[in-house]
Amino acid sequence: MAEEEEDSVSGDEIIGYRQQPGKLPFSRPGSGGKNRFSEATDPEKIPISQGGSLEQPWGPHRHDELVSGQIIGKPTALVDSSWKVTGRAHYGDDVRLPGELIGRIVRSPHHYARVLSIDCSKALELPGVVAIATGEDAKNRFGVLPVTKDEHAMAVEKVRHAGDLVACVAAIDEATAREAERLIEVEYEILEPIHDMRKGLDDSEEPIHDRGDYHIGESNIQKRVFQEFGDIAGMSQKSIASHKKSWLFAGVNHGFTEPHAVVANWDPSGRLTLYTPQQVPHYLHRALADVLEIPMHQINVHRTFVGGGFGGKSDPFPHEMCAAILARKSGRPVRITFDREEVYWVNRGRHPSRIEMNLHADKEGRICGIETDALIDGGAFASFGHVTTYYNGVLHTAPYEIGAFHYTGARVWTNKPASGAMRGHGAVNSRCAVEVGLDDLAEELGVDPITLRLANLLPPHSATITGFRVTSIGMRDCLERVKEESGWDKKFRKLPLGKGIGIGCGFFISGSGLPIHWDPNKFPHATVHLKVDMDGGVTIHTGAADIGQGSDTVVAQSVAEVLGLPLDMIRVKSRESDTSPVDLGSYSSRVTFMNANAAISAAMKIRDELIDATVEITGAERKGLVIGDRRIFLKSDPAVGVSYLEALHKAQEDRGALVSSGAYRTPPMGRTHKGAAAGLAPAYSFSAYVAEVTVDVETGQTKVDKVWAAHDCGKALNPLAVKGQIIGSCHMGMGQVLSEEMRYGRNGNLMNPDLLDYKIPSVHEMPEVVPIIVESNDPEGPFGAKEAGEGPLLPILPAVCNAVYDAVGVRTSELPMTPEKVFKMIEKRCRNEGVSDPTELECPSLQYSELQKTLEERGEKHKSRDKERRLDEDRGDYYNGALFGLDPSTPPDEVDPRWEVRVTPDEVYLASPRLAGSAWKHTERRHMEGTK
C-alpha cells in the first residue's frame, strides 16, 4: 500500500501552483465494488467464439465480444430484493407527504344508468371535507390506446358498471372521507344493462358508448377482426380428422398483492408529481396531460415499488386522475388507496371469452387448418381490447406449420368491470383451446400428441402463415426435454384411473413490434442513459418499470457485463419521468428484450471510451484489448492493462463524468394486410409443459402433482429470475384452469370481489414445478435473450386439461374446471357408458396407427433441418406452407392461387357466420347519419 502511494506521488509532477490533487484516493488494481481486487477471467464464462470454453450449440451471437464473464447467466438475487425483504420498499400506499388528505371514490351502485344530478352540498358541509370533484371537473377522455379513448376520470353523463366512478372526495382522514362519500347524493335514471356478451353483438337502443364518428351498426361491438390465410377451401376437403369444441372461459383477475394506490402532489412551482405503482408510467403521463389539460413537462410520474402488476396496472386509471384533480382543488397532497373490492371494479383482467376452436389434420398428420371464432367480453371500457381481439387469433399461428388459418374475433362492451391485459395477453384462452384440440386430434389420428407436435413445427428463421418473422425457435428442445424428464412414454395413457399426464405448448411475443404512440421508424421503443463519474459507479437512467419482474436487475446486469463491473457498482434510477428517458413500460414482455438492448448499446459507448483510454495509457493495440473484472487488458498478455478506474479517469480528463445514451428500435417486419402489425414481435418465446394430475373420480377434485416446465427464453440472463417466472406462471395459470373466476350472479353483480371467494390456489394446491430452461440464442436478443414473463403461463392450462382427460377420460370446455364441473362431466360419462360407479370407468387408451411412424420419421428429419437452419448464416427463407409442398422461399399467396389472404368476410361467410363472426353483419359507418 505504502509503495503504491509513493508511486502515485512520484508520478504526479507538480509544476507551478496547483491545488494538490487527491493523491489517487482510489486503490488499484481493480478497485470499486465490494472486492478490492479484480479476479482472473473465468474461461468457462467466455463463449467459444471469443476463445473461451463456453459451449454455443446454437451458434455465436453478436454480443459475444461484450461478454466479460461477470454476471450474465449467473443466478442473481434481484437488486431491489433487500429493500423488499427488510420491509423498506415503499409501495403506493407507503408514500406519506406532509399535510396529506385522504381521497375516496363514490361509486355507482347500478350496472348502467344515466347520472341526472349530483348533490355534494351536504358532504361539503361536513367538517374535515376539503374538496369534492365530479365528472364536470375533467371531461376529456382518455384510454391506454390512442384509438380507443373511452374513459373519463369520473362519470360524464353515464355510469357503465357497478363500481364505476361518479365523484371523489378528499378529507382530513379516511373516516371523514367515507362519511362524506355517503353524504353525496346522486340521482340516477337506470338503464337496461347488458351482462351476456352475446347480447353485445346486437343492436341496442342505448349503446354503452357513444363513439362519435365511428359505428358498427348500433351494436356494442368495440372491435371485430376477420382473417383468412392459406388454403381455406382445401382445409376441410383434405381433413381426415377434425376437432371441434365451443369453450367458455370465465374472466379472471390478476390477483396481485398490492391494491392500487396513488398519491398526487402539486408543488409550489405548479408541477404535479404523481406517485403510483404503474407498469406503464409513460402512457399515464400522456393521459394525465390530456385530462388535466396541462403540458406533459409539468408532470412528474413517480413510479413507486409495484406490488405485482401482471397487466393490471398498465392502464392509465381514473383514480389516478381523481387524486390529481382533488390535489389541485385542495392544494394539498391526496392519497387514494383501494380496498380489494375496488381492485375488482377497476379489473382489466383476462376477458371472459366464448371461443369456438376447430382443427383439421390431413392424411399425413399435418395440421391443414385452424378455425377460431372468439367472442370476448370487454366489460365497460376498451382498455387494451383492440389488441386483445387480434391476439386471440394471431398468437396461435405458431409454433406449428399450418395449411390454413381462419379467424373471426369480436370484442363487445358490456356493463361489467373492464377487461384488459393480463399476463399472456389475449393468447391464453385460445392457446388452451388449440392445445386441447391437438390432444384430441392426436387421439383421433392414433398418434402420440408429442410426436404430432414434433412433426409439425416451424423451423427456426421462418415466417408464420400470417407473416410474422420468427427467428430463434427452441420449441423442439422444450418438447424433447419435458418428454424425457417427465417419463412421458412410460406414463401417457398408461396410468391408472384418476392419474393422468398431459402436454401443452405455448408461443408468445417478446415485445410488441409497434410502439402504440408513434411510428417505430421515428422513435425508439426504449432508451437508456448512463452516467459514470469519478467514483466508478454507473448510474443507469431508464424508464423501464420494475414491477417485481426484475427489470432493474436485468438492465444492471447488462451494463455490468459489458463494462466488466460487479453488480454493486451499478445503480438504477428508473422511477421518475423527470429523470428517466421515455420507455414504453412493462407490457407485452418487451422489457428485457428492448431495454437491455438499449442498455447494451449505451454501455458499448462507455466501453469504447474506456478502451480508447486504455490504448492511450498502455500503448497497446486496440484490437487485442478485452474487459475482465474491473480491468482492461490485452487478451494475449493479460499483464498489460489498466484498472477500470485508471481507464475511467483517463477518459474523464478535461470533461468529467462520462455519459452515453443507447436506444432500441425494432427492425422492419411483417406484411401489409390490415391488422398485420398485431402480434408482430422482434422475437418469440416458446414453451412446453407436462403436467401430472390426480383426479378424485368421486368428487371431481383435481390436484396437480408435478409439472415439468420447459421454456425457451433465448438466454437466461438471470436463471434465478427465469425459474421464478416459470414457477409463478404455473401458479397463476393453475388458478385459471382449476379455480379462479370472476363470478357474476343472477343480477349481474360480481359475487366474489374478495380473496376468500376469488379462489387463488394456496400453497397446498401448488405442485412441484421442475423449471427447464432452453436457450435458443436469439440473434437480436440481448446476449441472445427473449422474454420469460408471460409465455410460461400459456402451456399450463392445456397441460392440466389434457392430463385430466388422461386421468378420467373427460374433456372440459369450460374454465375454471372446478371440482363441480369435472364431477358433472364424470357423471355424464358414467351415464353415457351405463356405469353406475365412477371408480369403474375405463381410462382412455391409445392404439398407435400407421401414422405414428410417419410422424416420428418426419420429426427426426425436421430435427436435422432445424439444426442446420439455426447454425447456417446463409440459410434461405422459409415461409409457412413448405410442409404442404410449396416453395419455401416465396410467400405462398404469391405463387399459389388457392392460398388466400383476406381480412373482410364475403357474402358466403356472412350467410352463416359463427358467433363472433356475426359481428360482421353490422354495417360499419364512419360518421353519424346527417351530422357530417
Added chain:
Amino acid sequence: MKMPPFRVHSPKSLDEALQMSQDLAESGEEFDWIAGGTDLLPNYKWHINVKSHVISLSSIPELRELSEGHIGSMVSISELAEDTHTHPVLAKAANSVASILIRKSGTVGGNICLDTRCYWINQSETWRESIDWCHKCDCGTDADCRVIPNQNTLCVATYQADLAPVLMCLGASIHLASPKGVRSLPLSEFFELDGMKRNILEKGELVTHLTIPEDSSEWVGDYQKLRQRDSWDFPEAGVAVLWKGVSSQGPERLRVATTGLESIPSLHLEEAEGALSSWRGAETIEDLAESIRKAVKPVQNTWFSPAYRRKMVKVLTKRACSDLLVI
C-alpha cells in the same frame, strides 16, 4: 377497509364480563362479545351489524381451561387440535379449520358461534347497497332475502363451522352464562334454524365451555369436508360420523352430523337410527349416505352449487364410514 369506531371492554373475570354486559344493556347500548375476532372483525370491516361496544373475553382465565372432557370457549382452535386429550376426530376437524394463522387466533367458542355466511351478505357496504341490501343486515330498509326472494322470513345464510358436527356426534353439552345465571344443554339443541338468530343465546349471554361425555374415547369415526382449496376455505359441506362398539353386526351406536349445508349444523338422529335397525354393511352405508343427502337442503349462496354439495354429502358420508367396513 376501515372499521367504524367502537369501544373495547376487557373484563378480567367472567363475573366482571357479565356485569359489563348488564350495565351496557341497562344503558341501552348494544355490544358484541369478541373472542379471537377472526370472524367478527372481517364482518365489522364490511360494516355488517356493527355494534358500538365490544367486550373482549381474552383476559378471562376461566374461559381458557382445557382438560379431558372440558373445553373452555376461549381455547384456541390450534390448542384444541394439538392437545393430547382431544378426541382424534375433533382434532382432525380442528386442524382443517381455515389456515394456521386463523387457528392460532380463532377460538372454540367463536367457531361454535360462527356467524352464518352468504354471498349476498359477506360483502362491502357499497356492494350490498348495489343489491338493495338483504334482510340479514337491511340497514332499516326492510329488504328481502336475496337468495330466496319473496318467500322466506328466515335467513338462509349458511353455517360453515367445522367443530360443531363432531362435537354433536360426541354428545357434547354446551354451557352458557348470563347475568341471569347459568344454563347447560346438549350442543345439538343450541342452534336455531335462522341465519340471523343462529342460536339460542340471549342478549348478554355467552358460551363458557363445552363438556364431552366420559365415554368419548370409545367413539371412533371420521370427519370429511368439502371445499375448493385445502386452506382458508370454509366447508361447503362437512360430515362427521362417529360410532362405538363395532362388531360384524355393525356398530352398537352411530351418530351422523353435517355442517356447511344449512343455517345450522344438524345431528341426523333418524337416519342413523334407520341404519342401525337393519345393518347390512356396505349396503346400509350406501343407504345411510343417500338418506343424509336427502335430509340436507343447501341453497345457492356459497362457492359450490347446492346440487353438487348434496351429491358430495353422500360421498363424504360414505368416506367417513369407510372404517366401519374394515372390521
